[in-house]
Amino acid sequence: MKAGSTSKFRTGIMALISLAFILPLLFLIGTAIRTRQDYMMSPGGLPRSFTLDNIVGAWTQAGLGQALVVSLIVAVIACIVCASTALAGAFWFRIHQGRVARGLNVLLVASYAIPMVAWLIPVFVMLANARLVNNIVVAGIIAGVASLPFAIYLIHTFFRQALTTELLEAAALDGARVLKIFWYIAIPMSRPALASVVALVFVWTFGDLLMAATLLQGNPQVYTLTLAATTLSTREEVNLQGQAAAALVSLIPVLLVFMVAQRSLAAGFGAGSGK
Amino acid sequence: MQAVKRRGWRRALDGGLVLLVPAIVLETLVLFLPLVYVAYRSLYDWQPGSVSTFIGFKNYEHLLADPEFWQVIGNQLFYLLGLPLWVIAPLVVAFALREGVWRPGLFRSIYFLPAVMSPAIVGLVFRTLLATDGPVNAVLETSGLGFLAHPWLTDITYVKPVVIFLVLWASFGTGVLIFSAAFAAVPQNIFEAARLDGARFWSEFWHIAVPSVRGTVFLWAMFQLVCIFLFMFGWIYVLTGGGPGLSSATMDFFIYQQFMRFGFYGTAAAQSIALVGAIVLFPALGYGARALIETCFKRRRT
Numbered sequence: 001m002k003a004g005s006t007s008k009f010r011t012g013i014m015a016l017i018s019l020a021f022i023l024p025l026l027f028l029i030g031t032a033i034r035t036r037q038d039y040m041m042s043p044g045g046l047p048r049s050f051t052l053d054n055i056v057g058a059w060t061q062a063g064l065g066q067a068l069v070v071s072l073i074v075a076v077i078a079c080i081v082c083a084s085t086a087l088a089g090a091f092w093f094r095i096h097q098g099r100v101a102r103g104l105n106v107l108l109v110a111s112y113a114i115p116m117v118a119w120l121i122p123v124f125v126m127l128a129n130a131r132l133v134n135n136i137v138v139a140g141i142i143a144g145v146a147s148l149p150f151a152i153y154l155i156h157t158f159f160r161q162a163l164t165t166e167l168l169e170a171a172a173l174d175g176a177r178v179l180k181i182f183w184y185i186a187i188p189m190s191r192p193a194l195a196s197v198v199a200l201v202f203v204w205t206f207g208d209l210l211m212a213a214t215l216l217q218g219n220p221q222v223y224t225l226t227l228a229a230t231t232l233s234t235r236e237e238v239n240l241q242g243q244a245a246a247a248l249v250s251l252i253p254v255l256l257v258f259m260v261a262q263r264s265l266a267a268g269f270g271a272g273s274g275k
Numbered sequence: 276m277q278a279v280k281r282r283g284w285r286r287a288l289d290g291g292l293v294l295l296v297p298a299i300v301l302e303t304l305v306l307f308l309p310l311v312y313v314a315y316r317s318l319y320d321w322q323p324g325s326v327s328t329f330i331g332f333k334n335y336e337h338l339l340a341d342p343e344f345w346q347v348i349g350n351q352l353f354y355l356l357g358l359p360l361w362v363i364a365p366l367v368v369a370f371a372l373r374e375g376v377w378r379p380g381l382f383r384s385i386y387f388l389p390a391v392m393s394p395a396i397v398g399l400v401f402r403t404l405l406a407t408d409g410p411v412n413a414v415l416e417t418s419g420l421g422f423l424a425h426p427w428l429t430d431i432t433y434v435k436p437v438v439i440f441l442v443l444w445a446s447f448g449t450g451v452l453i454f455s456a457a458f459a460a461v462p463q464n465i466f467e468a469a470r471l472d473g474a475r476f477w478s479e480f481w482h483i484a485v486p487s488v489r490g491t492v493f494l495w496a497m498f499q500l501v502c503i504f505l506f507m508f509g510w511i512y513v514l515t516g517g518g519p520g521l522s523s524a525t526m527d528f529f530i531y532q533q534f535m536r537f538g539f540y541g542t543a544a545a546q547s548i549a550l551v552g553a554i555v556l557f558p559a560l561g562y563g564a565r566a567l568i569e570t571c572f573k574r575r576r577t
Contacts, residue, residue: 018382028400043408044409044417045413089297093295108299115554118309119309119310141301178289178290179293207391207394207509209509210512213531214531217535226395229395244403254392258391
């Protein structure tokens with residue numbers, strides 16, 4: 001094949017693969033907007049009816065409106081906690097490269113591999129003793145810390161490339177001290193890395209089930225959207241259309257984030273993978 | 276001169292520890308201390324909220340004698356069979372997307388969609404799609420492929436392979452993205468040179484593309500390896516509930532159930548420690564295997 005030309009065969013295969021990702025979404029939308037009878041007639045066929053009753057029903061029955069607010073609060077708290085802490089920590093690791101600093105860096109990043117169940121269960125027990133379960137602020141903070149190892153890694157990778165030694169030297173010669181450099185140089189320049197972290201932490205926290213099912217399961221008033229949608233699906237009186245509607249509603253926010261922040265998300269995953 | 280200057284900025288920027296303290300405090304409180312606490316409590320007949328008695332390694336003994344525990348370990352090992360698929364599929368596609376494809380960025384974005392969607396929610400969709408009387412089987416029946424219709428999620432033979440393919444579905448786009456970034460960093464002239472020598476797609480792929488990004492291939496394989504132990508809860512909880520029986524349960528799902536549902540706190544703690552062990556052991560084996568392969572290759576070359 002000549003460089004620069006496009007191949008219909010190759011493009012066709014790629015389009016075929018993308019069906020695997022588009023069809024489930026279309027099915028979800030199709031199921032949510034058709035009537036029950038229509039679905040029972042041909043579950044694999046195209047919808048022949050249109051109704052918004054399922055979505056309205058799921059919204060009112062399962063309290064998805066409130067769950068959406070809870071999810072947003074938890075995700076925003078997680079983003080703030082995670083991004084600010086990781087930014088400061090990663091900057092410190094950029095300017096300190098001794099043996100101790102490196103060891104600490106490895107420790108704080110490798111904690112990514114501590115299984116969530118392993119730390120979540122004792123956290124749950126301790127929070128239960130302190131009567132802090134079913135508290136969305138606490139859940140948000142903990143969700144933020146859960147993403148902290150990855151965020152530190154990502155921002156540190158960014159600083160190693162962008163915050164060059166020359167830049168630090170120049171700033172130090174001008175007499176700037178650590179906090180000043182952090183505030184006036186590091187924070188303004190970190191926007192792209194910060195955008196990646198915020199986008200990733202948002203979608204992870206928003207979609208998380210394990211933390212929500214552990215820390216917020218005691219009170220339906222503080223169910224997140226994911227928790228509400230999945231509990232709805234296990235209630236027998238709720239039909240498939242209602243479940244699909246709930247699932248659809250809970251996917252819309254992350255799909256919006258995906259469209260707006262697509263590039264940051266992709267950059268976040270691509271970070272440090274060049275080698 | 277340079278050295279003095281360097282030491283100069285280091286000294287000037289000494290301190291600022293206050294920047295690191297929040298990260299250390301938060302990770303210690305939420306991740307490290309709880310892990311230590313679980314290790315400590317795994318030696319007890321742990322009864323949160325009441326009196327726990329020290330029982331030494333009884334929880335571990337009980338665990339090792341428990342056939343359900345070994346079944347879950349077996350499930351995890353079975354899922355690891357998917358590893359070549361999870362690595363090679365995105366690698367081939369990322370390679371093919373390099374050129375000759377109309378709007379490769381669009382395809383990369385579409386493949387990446389699952390990375391932002393909640394496993395639990397997507398699990399709901401697939402549970403419906405793959406139900407015995409669900410759309411997938413219905414389509415197979417009406418198109419004359421009824422012999423291919425199976426009870427995908429309720430049959431012991433099919434449920435694990437189905438999970439392997441769903442993990443592929445979920446991680447594929449991220450893999451494509453990471454491998455695309457790796458290919459972009461490879462000097463393009465080695466591909467051109469190979470093509471002048473008459474290399475076709477597959478030989479170019481195996482002999483040039485894969486070796487030139489083998490570091491990324493290895494890291495991605497390790498990442499997937501860890502993920503299959505770490506992040507399966509949402510999928511399993513919604514998709515199969517670990518069933519039929521325990522035939523699709525992963526360790527994280529099993530631990531959650533033991534703790535939150537059945538109240539076997541001590542054994543759940545011992546299992547958590549076993550899971551930590553698995554997460555240390557398997558990547559260590561991976562690194563060992565890589566070192567072994569590389570020494571073999573070097574010996575053959577000389």
